[in-house]
Amino acid sequence: MDPYAELVDEAVAASFTGWDFRWLAGRAHNAQPSWSYPDLARAALAEATRVLDIDTGGGELLASFAPLPEATIATEGYPPNVPLARDRLAPYGVEVREHDFGTALPVEDAEVDLVLNRHGRFDPAELARVLRPGGLLVTQQVGSRNDVEINEALNAPLVEQPGSYDCVGAERALVEQGFEILEAAEEWPEFVIRDIGALVFQLRAVPWQVPGFDLDKYGPALRALDERIRSEGPFVAHDHRYLLRARRR
Template identity: 40%
Template sequence: MKEINFHKYLEEIKAKFEGWDFSSIHDTGRIQSSLLSWSYGSKVVAAMQDATTVLDMGTGGGEFLSLLNGYFPPTIYATEGYKPNVPIAKKKLEPLGVSVYEVVDDEQLPFSDQHFDLIINRHESYSVKELKRIVKPNGIFLTQQVGGWDCKEINEWFGTSVNPEFKEWKLLSALEMFPVNEWEIVEQKEEFPIQRFYDLGAVIYYLKAIPWQVPDFSIKKYEDALYRLYLHIGKIGYFDVTQSRFFLKVKCK
């Protein structure tokens, strides 16, 4: 029976994933995270109430932004850099009045100077120089970011290194990118919550959805490590990893 269950979990690699929708593992409780001391959604809702023109950077499939439509300002835009997500985001957001743009270069956003009084960004890259160009004086940039050592225990388990491109990404390095003569730091926080996987299939689904965690991940290459993890979860009941999250709110001077 154990062998049958193990191979059934391996089939999770075939599960459909589109947009930025983790409901099949989050909403079912197959993966859970400990609490942060802040809520990105609540920060956004509060900031939107004082805004007239808003940009959501890296909207994914529009899953998060669409849930806040009751707080939308008069004018709202969204960008997305992953091409397959763009039509998904358009389908979800354009009926709500959101203009969706595909963006492939953080340094060249398709907006005029001083266009936005609020720019929000959840787990997306950005160019501070370009933010400065498109935000209005006294405009707000509000972001929640994933640190470079996020879920490092996954890499340790599979014997792979943390991506060197991201490993130095943390709150301190993000703060250093905002010149004090151009930006005011309004809020900043960094925390390291625990993310718990309750079954092997949830781990496989996660690695398929976030391919940069283990870039060369495949069932064939890592089957032995996956079987060891299957036994570990069977014995302990879960697999814990450490997330890295930071929140930053800055005002343009």
């Protein structure tokens, strides 16, 4: 069988639910930024009483922080993930509320004293609305230069122009909504892709990286990249991550 086709078929057949990337183990590796979002989230949870986790996915990360405060809410906007998150988080007493894209958070004004947001939607006005005065935001966001090398290798258009989403702009927006910035950092960790199947799986799991991704449309570019990986070694892109801890005044 064609080695390229074999890797691609394997990636297409792989299942993906919630936010589970274990299939990529040994085939791709995301380096982590110098900070630890999980450690920062755990420290904040220890002081919180009412918590909101935005865009929880299948609830995998939030569940790893258990035990959780009794009044913990999670939102999720991707319908297939909602029942997964409810099943996973129910034992920890977490209420999962469905959140349609483009709508206000399903949370009352000043309902929570901690907002956690790892790679979720970032609306500073909504964050200010749902947090109590003195409440804390801990967020790790994906910037607009995220893995642009993938788009360049496939000759695919960029979803966002570099500079559209970055730490400086996010800080400014939060300050305008009445937040005090406690910590801000921005880094570009390596994303190492060891075979073309790993890239195909990634683009199926994260379709917003290359909207309209199609194996036929991008087949020639994928084959060229497959040959490049076989001859030169792993393909390296760079994630774009920034961290913000901020307090609602």
